[in-house]
Amino acid sequence: MQNAIASPLESIAGFATLLRDHGLKVGIAEQQAFVRAALLMPVERAARLDAAWRAIACQDARDWRRWPELFERYWHPNRLKGGVRVSGQTRPQRDLRQVVQTLQESLGDSTPRREPSSRALHTTLDTALDVPGHELAESGTPRAQGGASCAEALHDRSLAEWLPQDLTQLDQLAERIARRLRERLTRRWRDHARGTRLDVRRTLRASLKTGGLPLAPVWRRPRREKPRVFILVDVSRSMETHAQLFLRIARAFVLAVGARVFVFHTRLAEITPLLQRDSATVQEKVNAVTAGFGGGTRIATSLADFHGVHARAQLNRSARVWVLSDGFDADEPERLAEELAAVRRRGAQVTWFHPSENRPASAAMQAALPLIARFVRLNSLRDLALAADVLH
């Protein structure tokens, strides 16, 4: 059994690889901190390394929630239920207590609480990290246990096949898109150290404490605003398989950019307040809102309601209207173009997201074609990542 035990630094490097595979930002500095924490921790309290490493590796609440499962999977795979054993394959033994003890004996000069010299730590860590990534992955990730998890596969997976934990990647993507949205200048001014206009009143006020000498001039520059995003999600029967995940995407944008979200099929209803907090009952509430809508899809009627009532005061040239729909409209074909033209007249830019391979080809959509700035296919995370380049 002894020969199956991986070296402590390799074990830690393998653990770091697993964490990176699951989106945690664990670089060399964090691995060095892992080793330092292990050297500082008395051997008999090695179990407390869980909390110490968690504080080092996690950077936000998302990482924090994911940690216990990843830690258990790597260090205590036997405790996890539902693991798949592959017969005849040896799994490297990992024992935290042993890792701490071996580390302290090899690096810590037999005094467990002594800080190792950083050069020694660098050299040893570098040697450990020279192990090619794929070898570490084989020894460290759950592949050996049959529980495959590969970021690339998820990347291409259709939205309908996502698991709940995969959706955390969506939030990161939404934040990236939100950051890329082009800011627009407004007519209002705000204080800014590198501003171009002197705020005479505030400069004079500030000069009082320096005996009237304006030593600290106050500068202003025009305020910039992110565009206002409106998301309209089609929840009709034809979109049944996609609507739930489109709503999740919409929720990600509510959190990332403060988007307003509406659902429609025969009528339109705003659901932004329902998406603003994380609640297990969101889907039930959305269902309750749309329960009495009846069959069919009336996109034009819903759009009229949208620009005439709900978003009447907010649709301007900095507004972005994202419609998530397959484009099958039960209204008269020409009405969709009329309503979209009304939205365009207010200056808003319309983007149409469709789940199908090709852009919607219904008669209504054909007429509305010139009014839509761009069509974006949206059926996987890769589609959304590609859309990030054109959404601005």
Added chain:
Amino acid sequence: MDDQALRESLHRAGYIADEGLATTLWLASELQRPLLLEGDAGVGKTALALALAQCQGRRLVRLQCHEGLDLAQAAYEWNYGRQLLAIRLHETTTERVAESDLFSRDYLLERPLLTAISSEQPCVLLIDEIDRADEAFEAFLLEVLADYQITVPELGTLTARHVPLVLLTSNGTRELSDALRRRCLYHWLDYPTLAREIAIVRSTLPTAESALVEQAVAFVQRLRREDLGKTPGVAETLDWIRALHRLQMKALPDDPQALMATLGCLLKTREDRFQVGPERVRQLIEGRRVVGVAEKAATA
């Protein structure tokens, strides 16, 4: 001081920390890294810094962040008035005042960050609600948090005499930069478990009846599972039990109407007050929960 001793001394200072938090604090102190605390409002982030300073006998230096917070309010500011006065005074005499005299420590007004850096004794630096400050200020903090130093162009770089124990808190109203997060250890403070919350209340309100404390904390724990806009934190629990104690209650009453007037301590929005009516309060007191349309009795 190891993590267990730290936990006990925090307990003596009135803060009941779990093992994970104690280990993280110990590690932050050993590695001399700042600790970023996140969690919902009212879970005890700021209270932790106060208790930590108290139990370690250190001075607490607090920087409350807000929008528009700048270097002059956070780190240092030149005392222009005093500098002008010095110039005027020297004008009456024949000797000239040197520029280097005017830009010395005598004319530097220390704000919290510089106070913590130049403190003669080790201190605890609390940077409260960092998410409320601007991104530019966050970037300035990087130098302070990474190297415990502040660069004043006229004086040079001032390095900490004693590395302060830095705690940053955030309520998540704005996403913090990766650069800041990477410089910090991280801990998510969650709502306490039933046992820990009872211990917290008992340590803060030792005179309250034991039955009242247990029933009221169990009530709040059940209330947190409701779909509320503003989930009550530990501070709200303490307020509420303090109010009940003042009303001479020995245990939670069976009649929900008697509690309705005090629920303002726990429920802070109109929607939440509307959602938790007398009938729901009765169910929460009795420990029943609603599953679909049916009520289920609480499991022991």
